[in-house]
Amino acid sequence: MTLKRRILDYTLAGILLLLPLVIFRASVRDPGDLTAFDRAVLRLSSPLQAVVGWVVDGVGGTWSRYVWLVDVEEENRELREENEKLRMQASVAMRRATDTQQLEDLLLLKRRAEAETIGARVIASSVNEFLRVTRIKLDRTGSEVDVGMPVVDSRGLVGVVRRAFGNYSDVMLVSDADSEISVVIPRNGARGDLYGLGLEDSYRCKLRVDKRSGPVEVGDVVVTKDLGAFPGGIEVGVVSSVSDTNYHWYQEAEVAPVVDFGSLSRVMVVLSPPPPPDPDGDEPAPAKSAYRVGSF
């Protein structure tokens, strides 16, 4: 190679070395500035890289899912154990959440109610075919609870105290065959009595309404009647079906209780009804209990 050609060659090499340096300097000042060539290269390269990535993803996925299964069994065992542990934790958390919600509902009810109440926890249910009885443990000691006192939860009337002994009481549910309550339908003011049916397969009750009070319709809410000894307006149930016998004085209907007796855990015993207003200062007449208990 002649000297002239060598000089020319190295001069070109020098220019080729300086040119990218200049481009680099310009690029540092304005990194986002791309030429048409740059954009064309990037537009061509990006889909190609995406295709390569997609192919590798597919091959790698097939390999790991169907061929390389060495650690799968161990991983499965660990995941099953962790799953079991998390299920138990979730179950405990759900139970606590339910209990907390019930306690909050009862607290709200206690604040709203003017009557004096005492909280209690359900500790056992009767499986006797003749009785619908639930045993409760009072939250505080004392002999305040007496037979005949109503028991409620945040949803409505549960039943009445049937027996009281120390911190414990037996509650007869509204669906017990011996149960009888004076009720009213707020929609039309119809008055009647609610009787427990004591059925094996459900907690349904029977409502008997004086036909002169007004007709009963499916969906009607049934609440306790305020007779003084018992706070009125406590929801008892909802009319689920109506039967009409034109030859009787009474209209009969079936009522589904609002309380879910299967999931009872926290209740309140109404110790005394709210004092009635006394505008004249006279002693009020003794009130008749809204809740009559059958013979036992």
Add this chain to the structure above:
Amino acid sequence: MRFVAQVFFAYGVVLVLGALWRFTPFERSMPDVVALSAVYLGLRARTQVAPAMTAAVVIGYLADLLMGAPRGMLATIAGILCLTGHFVQGRIIVRGRVVAGVFSFVVTLISGLLALGLRSAFGLSSGPVGSALWTLFLSAILTGVMGPWYFRLCRLIDARFARTQRERDEALEGHP
């Protein structure tokens, strides 16, 4: 045409590696294909270096675009490495896997240090120095492992464009 083929080959390898590397556990450490290509072109430039440097600079520029580096950075480094390869090709015989591997390792270190130097000269941050050097070291090892195979493929491309049997044999053996 040989240089065009080398450019396309290097571009393809950079493109595929860029798409594949995220599936490996090496994160930022990657074989330095640009350094390998540039130094190979320089080693093979027996008489004229300008065509080899043109190809090396183009490879560097394409890698800048594909890797998101500041445009011109890898192109400059590729030019320097190509020139370096040209100057040492009469003094070093890069043959055999071990020698090729060690040579690739050293070239990558030089390339990485040049990159760090250029970035700091133009005010670009490279992160903590220790972390950058460790990444460079791992890249050099990976390039040292890949180097012998990459040089062999480049020789095959050169052999493909050889005009005579002698040129083909020289290309395959790695003679400049």
